[in-house]
Amino acid sequence: xxxxxxxxxxxxxxxxxxxxxxxxxxxxxxxxxxxxxxxxxxxxxxxxxxxxxxxxxxxxxxxxxxxxxxxxxxxxxxxxxxxxxxxxxxxxxxxxxxxxxxxxxxxxxxxxxxxxxxxxxxxxxxxxxxxxxxxxxxxxxxxxxxxxxxxxxxxxxxxxxxxxxxxxxxxxxxxxxxxxxxxxxxxxxxxxxxxxxxxxxxxxxxxxxxxxxx
Numbered sequence: 001x002x003x004x005x006x007x008x009x010x011x012x013x014x015x016x017x018x019x020x021x022x023x024x025x026x027x028x029x030x031x032x033x034x035x036x037x038x039x040x041x042x043x044x045x046x047x048x049x050x051x052x053x054x055x056x057x058x059x060x061x062x063x064x065x066x067x068x069x070x071x072x073x074x075x076x077x078x079x080x081x082x083x084x085x086x087x088x089x090x091x092x093x094x095x096x097x098x099x100x101x102x103x104x105x106x107x108x109x110x111x112x113x114x115x116x117x118x119x120x121x122x123x124x125x126x127x128x129x130x131x132x133x134x135x136x137x138x139x140x141x142x143x144x145x146x147x148x149x150x151x152x153x154x155x156x157x158x159x160x161x162x163x164x165x166x167x168x169x170x171x172x173x174x175x176x177x178x179x180x181x182x183x184x185x186x187x188x189x190x191x192x193x194x195x196x197x198x199x200x201x202x203x204x205x206x207x208x209x210x211x212x213x214x
Contacts, residue, residue: 020067021077029081031057032064036078041120045128050074075128082121086114090148100156104210107152108179108203109196115183116195126184149175156210163212171210178206 021029035056039048050071054061068074093110097103115122153171156162162171182202186195195202 018077018080021081024067028057028059028063032059032074033078033081036074037120037124040075040128041123045071045075075124079121079125082118083125086111087148089114094148094152100152100159100161101207103152104156104162104207105203107149108175108206109199111179112183112195112199112202115179119183119187122180122183122187126180153210160212162210165213174209175206178209 032053035053039052039056048071050064050068051061053071053074054064057064064074068077090107090110093106094103097106149172150168153162153168153175157164157168157171183195
């Protein structure tokens with residue numbers, strides 16, 4: 001398997017935010033995370049205040065201001081934490097898989113499984129954060145997560161399996177565009193059948209979109 005080092009530009013403010021969060025008590029962080037998910041996934045971003053979050057998390061407003069300072073930073077920080085778990089799972093599940101198609105399949109499965117089980121995280125990402133601000137979420141700049149995703153795409157391109165007529169970043173956009181839209185509408189429609197139950201067909205659609213044209 002080819003190894004590709006991905007070194008996206010760092011976001012100093014996001015890195016500083018992560019360092020500050022590391023000093024917070026784990027149980028406090030857990031309560032704040034739950035409050036953010038509960039509040040922002042059910043209400044419009046502008047209808048939720050930092051005081052609402054403090055009350056729901058059973059912490060002082062001073063604590064919220066100390067660690068986050070603004071509602072936007074609070075949401076970015078919580079998404080850092082939540083999507084960081086996806087990065088860890090992705091890296092763990094790709095260990096030891098050499099076949100390019102199987103690596104893409106596993107990448108798709110882990111992503112869909114995470115989104116299927118965490119719909120509130122997806123609503124938070126898609127409705128509370130404008131696309132233009134996604135770069136403020138540290139995990140989007142994470143070498144770990146980007147290596148996991150882009151490494152799969154670059155490896156598939158180098159082996160002549162995935163479309164190499166576009167950049168690996170465009171393949172990432174295609175992947176996230178299809179998966180993200182499917183997940184969001186699945187949540188909005190409140191469908192009972194899980195996406196993982198439909199995984200084989202979903203992956204076949206994705207594979208046809210990303211594989212090298214004959």
